Each structure stands twice: as C-alpha cells, then as structure tokens.
Amino acid sequence: DSGVTQTPKHLITATGQRVTLRCSPRSGDLSVYWYQQSLDQGLQFLIQYYNGEERAKGNILERFSAQQFPDLHSELNLSSLELGDSALYFCASSVSPEETQYFGPGTRLLVL
Amino acid sequence: GQQLNQSPQSMFIQEGEDVSMNCTSSSIFNTWLWYKQDPGEGPVLLIALYKAGELTSNGRLTAQFGITRKDSFLNISASIPSDVGIYFCAGQLEGSNYKLTFGKGTLLTVNP
Numbered sequence A: 001d002s003g004v005t006q007t008p009k010h011l012i013t014a015t016g017q018r019v020t021l022r023c024s025p026r027s028g029d030l031s032v033y034w035y036q037q038s039l040d041q042g043l044q045f046l047i048q049y050y051n052g053e054e055r056a057k058g059n060i061l062e063r064f065s066a067q068q069f070p071d072l073h074s075e076l077n078l079s080s081l082e083l084g085d086s087a088l089y090f091c092a093s094s095v096s097p098e099e100t101q102y103f104g105p106g107t108r109l110l111v112l
Numbered sequence B: 001g002q003q004l005n006q007s008p009q010s011m012f013i014q015e016g017e018d019v020s021m022n023c024t025s026s027s028i029f030n031t032w033l034w035y036k037q038d039p040g041e042g043p044v045l046l047i048a049l050y051k052a053g054e055l056t057s058n059g060r061l062t063a064q065f066g067i068t069r070k071d072s073f074l075n076i077s078a079s080i081p082s083d084v085g086i087y088f089c090a091g092q093l094e095g096s097n098y099k100l101t102f103g104k105g106t107l108l109t110v111n112p
Helices: none
Strands: A005-007 A010-013 A019-024 A031-038 A042-050 A053-057 A064-068 A074-078 A087-094 A107-111 B005-007 B010-014 B019-024 B029-037 B044-049 B055-058 B061-065 B071-076 B085-093 B100-102 B106-111
Touching: A005 A087, A010 A019, A019 A087, A019 A107, A031 A074, A042 A064, A042 A074, A042 B100, A074 A087, B010 B019, B019 B085, B019 B106, B029 B061, B029 B071, B044 B055, B044 B061, B044 B071, B071 B085
Parallel strands: A010 A107, B010 B106
Antiparallel strands: A005 A019, A019 A074, A031 A042, A031 A087, A042 A053, A064 A074, A087 A107, B005 B019, B019 B071, B029 B044, B029 B085, B055 B061, B061 B071, B085 B100, B085 B106
16 A cells, blocks of 8 residues: 555546546655556656646646645546546655655546 | 657566666656556565766666766566566656656566
8 A cells, every 4th residue: 555545446428527536645645646557558648747836747638637736635536538538547745846656546447 | 748768568478587777868857766566565675876887786676877977778687477567767857846757667577
C-alpha cells in the first residue's frame, strides 16, 4: 500500500458524459501527478500540481482538467468522453517535485 | 513526445534464472526509476537512481544508472514465481520539471 488513495476503483459511463476522479496523496506529500495508462500509449504523464498550483502539463487533452485543493487532494475531470478515453488513470504523489513519486491503485474508466 | 526504449518487451523464464532488462534514450536523464506493476494495481517503486554510474540493490534486484545518463538496466537474480509482472523504467528528463517519462514495459513470466 503506497498510501495514495484513488476513488472510484472502477467507472463505467457513456460517450459524451463527464466524470470526476479523486486522489488523496500520501500524508505529507505536496505534489500530485496524474497519468493515463492505455494499451497502445503506455503510461503517459498528464499533469502535475504542487501545493495547489499547476506545475507541469503533459499530454492532457483540452477536454480534461484537474485541480488540487487546499487539503491537497486532487480531482481529474474528464468531459465529453470518447471511447478512446477508456484507460487506467493513476494518481501519484511525492513530497516535492524532485522527490520519488508513489502511485495509487488507479481508476479503471470504461466509456461505452 | 520523448520515448524511452525498453527491452525486451517480454520474457519467459524458468524459476531460479537471472533476468536482465534495460532502457535507453537519446536524451539525458537526471533520475532513473524502476517500477513493477501487478495486474489491476498501480506501479510500485523498486529502485531509484540519482547519479550517473550509480549501482543500487534492493534484495535480489540490482539497477544501474548509465554513465552517459541515457540508459539504465535492471537485473533480477534467482527469479521466483512472484516476480511475475510488468516492469517499467521511468526517467526524469533534464529540464522536464521532474515529470516522468515511462518505457513501454517488460512483461516477465516465471515458470515454476
């Protein structure tokens, strides 16, 4: 158990819908990262937050957005969902951006 | 985006055998990390490497940060059935604001 929690574990929804994935970092970690894992693209970095502020962006679509709240938990919002958005979404956290990242168990999203 | 070339893609070995996998890139990395992912779980950190030439062990696992900072390898000695899983290398590119780039993974199967 890495100490990073993610909810829900599984999510099934329809195309065009919007979902919110939630992540609670390890106690004491200020940085949160979101990754998408699919069979064809592998693990892809989406976005990083540090102490509530966006720090870096990766291959994140405009239909996706995220934020980190004052209590340091983070949410990833996926809207206008498409079939290709079906994937595993992982959250990771670290004490600070240069420290090791620890991954949560992931949310498996299925868009039908 | 930046790619890490991880090889081999898959390995099928007998229990007790040693295993070696590696990652290479055309770019320079500041940090190399090796993760293991079990089905339905998030990646779990095995070894972190922070300096060129660094050789680090974690039980039966040994990893090295290449001198050129463009490659890393992971060795597993005396494999056991619970070593089965997908092994990922990941690196933090110089100047990338600490976001991780992942290899495509090596699927390891151990035959008892």
